[in-house]
Amino acid sequence: MNIHILPTGFGLSFLLEYPHGLYLIDTGHPGQQGAVLEKMRALGRSDLRLIWITHAHYDHYGSAAALRRLTGAPIGVHPADAPHLAAGRSPLGTARRHGWVFRLVMPLLNRLWPLPPAAPDFTRGDGETLAEFGLQAAVLHTPGHTPGHTCLLLDGAVAFAADLISRAPARLQDLLATGWEQLPGSLARLQAARPEWVYTGHSRRPLAGSELQSLAPRPGR
Ligand SMILES: [Zn+2]
Numbered sequence: 001m002n003i004h005i006l007p008t009g010f011g012l013s014f015l016l017e018y019p020h021g022l023y024l025i026d027t028g029h030p031g032q033q034g035a036v037l038e039k040m041r042a043l044g045r046s047d048l049r050l051i052w053i054t055h056a057h058y059d060h061y062g063s064a065a066a067l068r069r070l071t072g073a074p075i076g077v078h079p080a081d082a083p084h085l086a087a088g089r090s091p092l093g094t095a096r097r098h099g100w101v102f103r104l105v106m107p108l109l110n111r112l113w114p115l116p117p118a119a120p121d122f123t124r125g126d127g128e129t130l131a132e133f134g135l136q137a138a139v140l141h142t143p144g145h146t147p148g149h150t151c152l153l154l155d156g157a158v159a160f161a162a163d164l165i166s167r168a169p170a171r172l173q174d175l176l177a178t179g180w181e182q183l184p185g186s187l188a189r190l191q192a193a194r195p196e197w198v199y200t201g202h203s204r205r206p207l208a209g210s211e212l213q214s215l216a217p218r219p220g221r
């Protein structure tokens with residue numbers, strides 16, 4: 001399996017390449033479908049089997065509707081974020097540290113490049129898998145950043161933690177949350193899964209499992 005990291009606006013998308021199909025984790029902000037399609041063309045593949053959205057934020061599902069239209073791949077998300085996708089909302093919650101910058105910029109971005117609604121085709125909750133689509137991945141519900149934020153755990157070894165973890169330096173999300181009190185439990189949930197590598201939503205460099213285990217359980221500490 002190859003993991004292709006695609007810059008899609010100010011976030012990242014992850015295209016998983018298996019012999020039996022391609023799987024996309026997150027889609028970047030609106031208008032970024034070309035980056036994914038270009039990569040698929042370069043690989044000589046058109047068999048995108050699934051678009052998994054880690055959480056209902058502008059920079060993670062902005063191109064989901066366009067990619068579904070262009071590839072036919074279904075969109076999946078946790079049930080708690082499904083209504084936000086369906087309504088084209090990006091719930092930011094409250095800000096800490098410089099999280100206020102995103103709160104300030106988001107309405108402007110939304111006016112320039114509106115966030116297309118992307119009603120999901122299916123949902124998966126905590127402990128459920130994507131095996132039905134041929135992907136050996138378990139869903140970990142890790143709320144706090146948004147109500148339905150999830151991490152995906154591939155083959156029990158590689159985690160995609162999206163915005164549960166902020167980077168440079170690696171730390172528990174400390175900028176935006178709809179439920180700050182949920183974040184420590186969500187981190188503990190991911191740590192308990194003991195992944196060997198952890199990819200996050202805005203950094204190309206994965207964290208080693210030992211780095212994940214060393215993260216402090218409270219945001220901002
Ligand atoms: Zn986010």
Ligand SMILES: [Zn+2]
Binds near residue numbers: 060163201202
């Ligand atoms: Zn993000």
